[in-house]
Amino acid sequence: MTAADPVKLMKQEVGKAAAALVKSGSIVGLGTGSTTAYTIQYLGERLQSGELTDIVGIPTSFQSEVLAKEYGVPLTTLDAVDHIDIAIDGADEVDPHKNLIKGGGAAHTREKVVDYLADQFIVVVDSGKLVDRLGSVFAVPVEVIPMAITPVINAIKQLGGQPELRMGVKKAGPVITDQGNMVVDVRFDSIDDPVNLEKVLNNIPGVLENGIFVNCADIVLIGEVVDGQPVVRRI
Numbered sequence: 001m002t003a004a005d006p007v008k009l010m011k012q013e014v015g016k017a018a019a020a021l022v023k024s025g026s027i028v029g030l031g032t033g034s035t036t037a038y039t040i041q042y043l044g045e046r047l048q049s050g051e052l053t054d055i056v057g058i059p060t061s062f063q064s065e066v067l068a069k070e071y072g073v074p075l076t077t078l079d080a081v082d083h084i085d086i087a088i089d090g091a092d093e094v095d096p097h098k099n100l101i102k103g104g105g106a107a108h109t110r111e112k113v114v115d116y117l118a119d120q121f122i123v124v125v126d127s128g129k130l131v132d133r134l135g136s137v138f139a140v141p142v143e144v145i146p147m148a149i150t151p152v153i154n155a156i157k158q159l160g161g162q163p164e165l166r167m168g169v170k171k172a173g174p175v176i177t178d179q180g181n182m183v184v185d186v187r188f189d190s191i192d193d194p195v196n197l198e199k200v201l202n203n204i205p206g207v208l209e210n211g212i213f214v215n216c217a218d219i220v221l222i223g224e225v226v227d228g229q230p231v232v233r234r235i
């Protein structure tokens with residue numbers, strides 16, 4: 001018998017814990033990634049059991065839209081609502097100030113729109129995503145319109161970043177986002193001021209959005225394995 005994958009267990013538990021926080025009647029931002037996939041699944045199960053009623057989801061990607069349809073979570077759009085009660089989304093890095101790097105799934109542009117609009121934004125991660133300083137492990141994803149890819153890459157190099165065009169897996173050529181753009185992953189030796197770097201990157205003509213999320217997460221739920229058992233800690 002093979003042992004259960006601990007990272008999968010942590011993602012499952014934390015995804016489920018976040019889904020349990022959603023109240024009936026809520027408008028819910030549905031994040032993207034393997035952790036929020038469990039959130040969407042458990043929201044669907046709570047709806048099916050009748051424990052949860054009358055929620056609508058706002059997807060942050062084609063992936064979350066497909067999952068919501070699969071698990072029976074009704075969907076709406078930002079044109080049809082005047083607020084979002086709660087958004088639940090994953091992250092690639094979380095620092096001690098609850099600042100984030102997102103965009104591992106190339107969905108950070110729509111995620112930023114939805115997560116920042118929500119009255120309450122809950123981040124769901126496994127403990128491997130915690131860092132002392134943003135950029136320690138993960139590069140900063142930057143979504144760029146295709147005609148501007150060369151000048152944007154040059155501008156990023158001028159800032160001291162090391163840009164790399166994200167390439168597809170099982171697809172020749174670059175990753176194309178849900179908006180039809182490309183993603184440049186940028187490594188920085190050290191991100192001392194994420195608030196400023198977010199603004200500087202977004203100020204380069206041709207950049208649509210970058211994956212630094214500052215001052216927006218209300219709660220971070222962290223999945224951990226303690227004595228072989230998955231547990232959820234909250235900061």
Ligand SMILES: O=C(CO)[C@H](O)[C@H](O)COP(=O)(O)O
Pocket residue numbers: 031032033034035036089090091092101102103104105106107108111
């Ligand atoms: O930002 C994201 C997608 O753009 C994801 O939320 C992030 O990459 C975390 O994904 P996972 O839950 O699969 O680890």
